[in-house]
Amino acid sequence: MAPPEPELKDKAEQADQAAKAFSDLYYEYFDKKRHAIKNLYHDSANLIWNGRAVSGKDAIVKFLEELPTSYTNLSSLDSQPVTESAFEGQTTVVVSTFGLVKYQDNKTQSFYQTFILSSQANVWKIVSDNYRFLEASSGAGT
Amino acid sequence: MQRSANEFAITTGRDGSRSFGDHDDRWAPRGRGNNRRKFNNKSWSRGSYRGRGQGGGYKNQAGGPVDTEGDVMMGGDAEHAHGSQPRFNPYGGRPKSRRGKRGDQYHRYPRDNSQRGGAGGKPSTRPLLPSSHSHPGSKTWYKVSIPHAKETDKATLLTLLGNHAPGNFRPIQFGYKGEMAVFYLDDRDVANLMRGVSRRITLPGSNFKLIINVNMSSPPFPVMNEENLDKLKVVMSARYDPSIKTLDLTSLYEDRALQQEGLYLPLNRPVIATCVAKIIQQNIPELVGLNLSSNRMLSLSSVQEMVQRAPNVVSLDLSKNQLRAVEELDKLKGWQLTELVLDKNPLCDRIHGQTEYVSAVRKRFPKVVKLDGKELPPPITFDVSTAVVPVSQGSYFVNAEVQELVVRFLKEYYTIYDCDNRQPLIDAYHDNAIFSLSVASNPAIENKQPSLADYLSISRNDLRIRGRDERDKGRIKDRLLKKGKLQVVSELSTLPRTTHDANSFVVDVNLVSSTVLSFVVNGLFKESDNKADKPPIRAFSRCFTAVPAAGGVLVTNDCLTITNASPQQQRAAFKSTGPTPSSSPVSSNPPVPGTSAVPSPVPVPSPLPESSPQQQLDSLPPQRQQMVLAFCQESNMNPIYSFRCLEDNAWDYVKAGQMFLNLQAEGKVPPEAFAK
Structure with a gap:
């Protein structure tokens, strides 16, 4: 088997740092200044929010702004560098989170969220955002 | 006398x-x-x-x-x-x-x-x-x-x-x-x-x-009888404007028409207010505007009954009465008033400041936008109450083509994953594939939950890893990140044996292009080897990122999060294992863990296109796929041999079963047939 790429360790470290900085920033914005979350998304980003697909930065921001105010507390955070062949040379990472969220007037519940982040000119943007309530993931067929 | x-x-x-x-x-x-x-x-x-x-x-x-x-x-x-x-x-x-x-x-x-x-x-x-x-x-x-x-x-x-x-x-x-x-x-x-x-x-x-x-x-005490009630009806009818659905009862006590009839019917008497309320209910239930000004009311007790009988009133005029306490308005709380006139009541002088006045009114009638004829700023609470969490929807696959690819991948992947031997999964991974596992207890469960200790030693959860310093933490995380498909599969092989509940699966394809496919599968599994009476039910979320390979895909990134299922999920898990509605993205019948410990020399069912027998299986109509899976369970043979046996017997399930039993009795079934 081919040995892992020599620089993979550095990439993983970079991914971890990006993920940590990103998750701190993202949930701060999501909970407290959602109106300003816009610039974290790539122009052609995709959001799948509990099965609802939303395309494009503007549509995503509109969708998120219509959600009730939230309070999020993470329990888990992990990240991986994605092989470059997948994203045409751009530095890309997968960020996976799990935690507790309380939307106003709703019960507190667990959720999973998976981001794909891509770096362009040293600015990280969300390319893909996938959000699922833990409960909704059980037998929530269409 | x-x-x-x-x-x-x-x-x-x-x-x-x-x-x-x-x-x-x-x-x-x-x-x-x-x-x-x-x-x-x-x-x-x-x-x-x-x-x-x-x-x-x-x-x-x-x-x-x-x-x-x-x-x-x-x-x-x-x-x-x-x-x-x-x-x-x-x-x-x-x-x-x-x-x-x-x-x-x-x-x-x-x-x-x-x-x-x-x-x-x-x-x-x-x-x-x-x-x-x-x-x-x-x-x-x-x-x-x-x-x-x-x-x-x-x-x-x-x-x-x-x-x-x-x-x-x-x-x-x-x-x-x-x-x-x-x-x-x-x-x-x-x-x-x-x-x-x-x-x-x-x-x-x-x-x-x-x-x-x-x-x-003292004023005469009003007498209500049928005759007087009819006269009151006539007067109210004349005071009602159907075009704006408004009833004007200003100074009812000195209504000329009633006086001509020799009647004195003051609204501040409950008996009269009750009659008025009943007439409204029976004749003009659509009433939206009500003017009760100049009726010498000290209390709104008499009006209280109208709230139920005329529930649509949104505009109310109480001006020029004798209301002294703003608390009187509590009696009318059922009305969703948008306009209110309170002018020239003693209570207006008792509240100091416009802000206090408005907030005292809004406390009772939050929707009031016009008070004493003046427009008020819109209520602040209005916006917040409209925000709702959208209802969750099922799996999202982008399109049918992607769905077919992803479902097939997951079916094959978890068939192998839930078996004793996970080594064959190596064919699903890219040479430089990366795997990591992150574990956390479920923060939404208030009671004690099953231990996740089996996973903690390899959990890469950034929020839980405590190194001596940043460099140490970096080293730990580097060690926990599995790099290359050999490392990945050997790591997967050390994880507890599992049975996944395919019915619980929800899949979202979050990225698809000519160069990459990324999807997340969420669902439930139980640990097959767990010695506990009731094996714990875990919940997981797993993001696969894959690149196209010759005729199929190879996983480059496998990012798994494991926690405990909620009590509700635990109750619902593994309840329907029979033929399932199309709700589950992945076919039902979770594979029964094989009993054979023989390493598998036979062609492994793989998401990769080069395994042609598997392709044969996948091209079958769903009904025959179900037969193969059922035959697998009963005969304990792997899907390929099960398929052959059914094929040889023209898809007659009973006949195929009989032939299998005959061959098995004669010892003619090859060991490979049981390899999985």
């Missing part, structure tokens, strides 16, 4: 209390003999009335505590009934000598009265009736009683009287008490005119002169 005198007293006292509009129970037995005693020792019968009864002693006194509608002083009724006020001292200024005299003669008074006014003074010397106003705008009432008037019919009598006060004679609530005709007047001049013509009018066909007693009175 004693009866009528007592009734007079009763009426006075009762009416006084009525002006609060709160004691509905007190009016019902009106005029009943059995109620009489209750008021016998009442201290305040009309002084003037008694004066006349005494025979010439009448002197007009300013009737302070009574006579004025809506006057709070009348509320002392109960207190007086208990004798706290000196008997026979209704008017403070009365000379002491008279009090004593009257007191002695009080019980004779009714009889005196029955003697047609006794030896009343001469009309010419009578002073004018007082006009008492303890509240601006309040009205003085006069009660006119004419003994022995029943012998004449009502119309004749009223015509006779009306001739002496042309234009202004509006007798209210005409009725008889025994032989005595009784009615009320609200005009002081007319009342004085009536007093002036006592003993001057001769009834036609007799030489009997009418004796007309006129006294200040």
